Amino acid sequence: MPILESTYNPPFLFKNGHFSTIYNGLFRKIDDFEQKRERIELPDSDFLDLDWSYSNSKSDKVIILLHGLEGHGQRPYITGSAKAFNSVGYDACAVNFRGCSGETNRLFRAYHSGATEDLDAVVQHILINKSYSSICIKGVSLGGNMAMKYVGENRELPKEIKGVVGISVPCDLHNSSDQLLKLKNRAYAIRFKRHLTDKLVYKVARFPDDITNKDVRAIKTLKDFDDIYTSRAHNFKNALDYYDKSNCLQFLPNIKVPSLIINAKNDSFLGPSCYPYKEAKENPNLYLETPKYGGHVGFYGKNNITYTEKRAIKFLEKVV
Structure with a gap:
């Protein structure tokens, strides 16, 4: 077309x-x-x-x-x-x-x-x-x-x-993730990460065997979030595996x-x-x-x- x-x-x-x-x-x-x-x-x-x-x-x-x-x-x-x-x-x-x-x-x-x-x-x-x-x-x-x-x-x-x-x-998704890690998108990325990690407070309290406060503190970027939480919670190997399959x-x-x-x-x-x-x-x-x-x-x-x-x-x- x-x-x-x-x-x-x-x-x-x-x-x-x-x-x-x-x-x-x-x-x-x-x-x-x-x-x-x-x-x-x-x-x-x-x-x-x-x-x-x-x-x-x-x-x-x-x-x-x-x-x-x-x-x-x-x-x-x-x-x-x-x-x-x-x-x-x-x-x-x-x-x-x-x-x-x-x-x-x-x-x-x-x-x-x-x-x-x-x-x-x-x-x-x-x-x-x-x-x-x-x-x-x-x-x-x-x-x-x-x-x-x-x-x-x-x-x-x-x-x-x-x-x-x-x-x-x-x-x-991998290509988009790379863009969000760039300086031009830093303000957006910080806002997204804050909202996402705030929600993990509830996950830590309810599922302490699956994620800890130490895990949350290790999240510095959106890719870190996908490595530490998204992939773990949804049966992907890591962030790149998530991006590749999704x-x-x-x-x-x-x-x-x-x-x-x-x-x-x-x-x-x-x-x-x-x-x-x-x-x-x-x-x-x-x-x-x-x-x-x-x-x-x-x-x-x-x-x-x-x-x-x-x-x-x-x-x-x-x-x-």
Whole structure:
């Protein structure tokens, strides 16, 4: 499939990748919006909290929304997307990954970029308990990697899954990890690490045989976190094994439902191999758009609707 030409051309300030990233992450607000929480039980005795919002009229379409690293269902990039999809006739199911809903999860494990078993649990819950004929998925950052991996893995997808959109997708997790270790991303990396290690306090108290305070003090970088906790909690050998097995890049050639990746060229979190030009050219189901601007999950738009929210709706309208 030919690479899509992007029309995104934001105001001057938002052409700066860092400004765009920080504005959308810290200053954007979504008002006049309500969600209803539902808890589902998982096969391994853990749980997920889902935040639902609804179209004004009865809908047979639902969009599953997946947040990024240390996000949750109330982040503006999730609620903004839910509100936009609600306005065009979709119900929206915002997934809070394990430990991200404001309550620590029950098990030693939590969530990670490749945990598609949890996404599948949400899909199966919707299929069994709801009455939607069309299910679409939109993932952001870590959630985008999970979404693309899910539809590219060796599984028979339900016929109800019509399309997928990934925004700011770290298609090569190792490559993205290397970028986050660089000085240009130091402020972001410190913020992520603080949130992640704060959560480990609960794990140390509940699972002292699996992780100790000494382990937590040894975490200096995000890669350390993946070496010491992510890999240990999710049965990987180390961080590199986790990145290797969980990155969606290797699964993109197998995608058989219409799928769109939008990765800005000035996204400081993404290295060269996070832009899957070759895979998009060779797979007629995979579309790739690489705007010059946008930062990481930035993409400012007028009327508090981001460019990627509009593009996701436009793309999925063609396939649903």
